[in-house]
Amino acid sequence: MQLIDVFNGDADGLCALHQLRLDEPADSELVTGPKRDISLLKRVKAEAGDRITVLDIALSKNRDALDRLLEAGAQVRYFDHHQPGDIPDHPHFEPHIDTDANVCTSLLVNQYVQGRQLAWAVVAAFGDNLADAARQAAVPLNRSAEQLAQLQSLGECLNYNGYGETLDDLFFDPADLYRQLRPFADPFAFIAESPAYQTLKTGYQGDMARAVAVSASEERDAGRIFMLPAEKWARRISGVFGNQLAVESPAQAHAVLTAKPEGGYVVSVRAPLAAKSGADELCSQFDSGGGRKGAAGINHLPESDLGRFIASFYTIYK
Template identity: 60%
Template sequence: MIYDAFNGDADGICALHQMRLAEPAESTLVTGVKRDIGLLRRIDAHAGDEVLALDIAVEKNAAALAALLDRGVKVRWFDHHHPGDLPTHPNFHATIDTAAEVCTSLLVDRHLAGAWRPWAVAAAFGDNLHAAARLAAEPLEYREDQLDALRELGECLNYNGYGDSPEDLHFHPADLYRALHPYTDPFAFMAESGVFRTLRAGYAEDMALARNLTPDQARAGGVLFVLPDAAWARRVSGVYANDLATAHPARAHALLTRSPKGHYVVSVRAPLNRRSGADELCRQFDTGGGRKAAAGINVLPEADIPAFASAFFTAYPDN
């Protein structure tokens, strides 16, 4: 059997889409909301089976990965998050690059020699890597309106990945992938798919609510928002953080969204003019991790908000 384990955001979906356009296969899809990255523990694979893991951190799956390798499972991995210690095993093949201007779909695009480049461009836009997206798109010679369309596609796919559970989302990421995969052309998907129209409308509605929020703490170096316990707030947390980062590139942003379980989910964006420190900040807290420019904490107890705020403003002081 073949298992495809992928992050439920734009990067994970577009990475898998490229791989399966290049290497068609009947596979079992293993995915969830964007923060659900410990996916390998859900895979009951055995000798001769294959696992393709995309846009999920090795260190968050280390024990399950070791068990799969011990059972003779072949594992390929593409990712741009901090990996921790990588196993040395003949059945494990990893392409990891944690550079701030890289996403998993761009790594897959590199692996496939640009075969399905437009989808990688959309994913890079979705990951708020606008400069990298435009650089990757240069050989395609797209007009500005085409680049804008791919940006919107990436942002809408990314938006659908955020939530406390799949019930918060417009579409389960596996269903979104299945709706998208018949399309080789992203512009055709946008023009023809009712799924995309639903995402576009939901994104606009939720972002309008987010833009009415006022920050709880604001300094020159960073701004901290606390979002309510509402499905729209959980859906919009990551994409609104990206929107704020783009609009205010000299400051950092932290969005704390209340979960129905009582804790807070944290999204951090480093200033775009110095994409660093977000991962180190979030790894100071249990369940924290991510990338240099964008990171998060899956479970932040309410009692730890003052400690997080202090660490955030220490990491991003006033200039």
Template identity: 50%
Template sequence: MADFDVFNGDADGICSLLQLRLAEPREATLITGVKRDIALLQQVQAGSGDRVTALDISMDKNSADLQRLLNEGADVLYVDHHYPGDIPESEQLMAIINEAADTCTSMLVNKHLKGAYSRWAVVGAFGDNLKTSATALAKPLNLSPSELEQLENLGIYINYNGYGSDLADLHFAPADLFRALLAYSNPLDFVTDGNDDFAKLEAGYNTDMANAASLTPEVATDISAVYMLPDQPWARRVSGVFGNDLANKFPDRAHSVVTAKANGNYLVSVRAPLSNKSGAVDLCRQFATGGGRAAAAGINDLPADQLDDFIAALDAQYRQ
């Protein structure tokens, strides 16, 4: 019997798997990547008696390989909050799917585990920019304001680490970061024990966000704003958390962070207004390589000649 843990390389994916493996330790093959690497089941070769856990990756984007694994006899636990498409009917599949804008995979795993490691779920929710949901989830934990802030910052830093065009852009490969965090059943211990890993995450985040703070929007209306970032590692790392930061500062406005790519096209990150957490995935799916969820979505490779069309569509989406 072989085990495979397949997970998004962002905070939500990592914190989801942390909860599961703290509750049920396994020696599993880890399959992950940068945040935008979501068609991950294609890397799994599994059959009868094997177990596959898939976390925070769109079932719709992995549908063919999911069906292949089920046909080969693998048992699959699939937990996610993105658009799933058609969910296969199989006794070998346990699917926990919820597209609600106020939830994330970490929160779904937390419910599945009956709150066994809910502090890590709080970290994952903060990382997914679900501040209200994370704060509500943390309320029964009786955390001090300082401790809650530490969990929020950790979620932001882990999420920040997942962004890049490839693993070379990241401070830590997500699989390595997961292994480092697995030593801590309580995430506050990771923050406070003086380890170099946390210090590296925090310093990298602060440096890159300082670079982003000097940017002004390329286009801005009362409805939406678009920021253009250069083809640089710091810009690729900061693109997602910068979008979250903008959404928090201007909750009634939609935002897009558009990062130049070496091929001349653009990597696009979209955040719906916090006051109207809907429509982001509908917008992005109008373009090839687009996907995501209602509140946050993106386009992996927007052709340069479609940039103006995208900017117009962004404003139109939220002017309805």
């Protein structure tokens, strides 16, 4: 019997897996990639009796591969907060799916493990730009504002590492970063002792400084659009820059378009934090687009679709 863990390479996927394996220690095959590499189940080969856990990747983008694995006799449990499409009804399928805009996958796993690894769920919620949900979940931890700020920084840095066109853009392969998290039951110990955290924090601060120097290319009362160049730092910072913009101006929607070397753009959209809706609706209008109500993206927006995207952005957010 194989044990296979399939997880998104961002803070939510990393911390979801970390919670589960702290609670259910086991060695497993790891399947992951950059945050936008969400069609991960197609890389999984499994047989009858194999056990697969899937964390923080949209079921709708993996349905054919999921059906194949279930038909092969594998058992699959699935934790996610993205729009799933039709959810299979199968004796070997165990779904834990909630698309509420204030829920992330790690908060679902936190419920599953009955709060035994709560601090890591809080880290993930901060990383997923769910600061209010993170602080609410953190109440039983009885931590100071300074300590919560440390958990927020860790979440943002883990999330930052997930963004990039390829693994070469990232500071760490998410599978390697998970292995560095694995010895630490306490996130404060990871913050204090891990060289990886210091590497990510330094990179985050440097890349963010370059991003905040960029002015909006389109700015209206309802929202702002930013264009970043086809450079590694821009690909790494695109998503967390969108998160920061949303926090700074919670009544506005934001889009960050990062140019791709071969042409076109990677797009990150953040709905107004004051009304978390519309991001998935906007991005799903375009090929390779999807996400959730509060935050969504497009993996490849052709230059020919740029005008349509801007028009759609200001149609939904007006």
